[in-house]
Amino acid sequence: MNLTETDTSLFQRLRFVLVETSHPGNIGAAARAIKTMGFGRLILVNPRFDDALSHPEAIAFASGALDVLESAQIVGSVEQAVSGCNFVAAVSARLREFSPPILDPRAFASRIAAPEEGEVALLFGSERYGLPNQIVMNCQVLINIPANPVYSSLNLAQAVQLLAYESRMAADVKQGGNSHIGFHGQLASxxxxxxxxxxxxxxxxxxxxxxxxxxxxxxxxxxxxxxxxxxxxxxxxxxxxxxxxxxxxxxx
Structure with a gap:
């Protein structure tokens, strides 16, 4: 079954949140990355440039995903970006002493695929500093991407693409008939x-x-x-x- 961004499933429930992004090109590339996987919800928290969504670099790197860029929201806080969410995950290469449980991208995607998981937000930090500890600590999980320990640095848009891909694959499996076994109540916001x-x-x-x-x-x-x-x-x-x-x- 082919899934598109119009399906009332994970494609509607999952939002990609970029926190204090420095480079407009990365915003455009992120929009392109999520659209290629069937997603369309992009939220920016305090981007460095006031014209982040209309900046020439953002438009150029979006390359066919201008609809995602034009419909993206800009908000002033992470709290606004995740409002109404039942599940919030932070993406970081840096582990913390008091981080929430750690998942790899595939385990995360599998976990959020069921409709009863509700609204889901994926948080990506700035290119230079990542996400602050306080934001990570308030998330349900921390997503750590297994990579070369000698050189584990991923471009922001690459990380977005990887998470969008794994989420699409998990949604495909769920649409293919996997059933949820046992009672599962509504996740708290x-x-x-x-x-x-x-x-x-x-x-x-x-x-x-x-x-x-x-x-x-x-x-x-x-x-x-x-x-x-x-x-x-x-x-x-x-x-x-x-x-x-x-x-x-x-x-x-």
């Missing part, structure tokens, strides 16, 4: 999960389990722990309910 973490942190402070003046790395560890579970909306509600009960009991 990024906003729901972040709200839950804030609520949980309040409760932990209230019972003196977390010292706000010396928090160490408790919350990053909890985030890493829970990010492995693919939190569903009902599960987030349960954890918020527990936090609320703790806070209510302490008020009595």
């Amino acid at each position: 990024t906003e729901q999960v972040e709200g839950m973490y804030a609520h949980l942190e309040q409760a932990l402070v209230a019972i003196d389990f977390l010292d706000p003046d010396n928090p160490k790395k408790l919350m990053p560890r909890i985030k890493r722990l829970l990010s492995r579970t693919e939190l569903e909306t009902e599960e987030v509600n349960i954890l918020r309910g527990i936090s609320k009960k703790i806070l209510d009991r302490l008020k009595k």
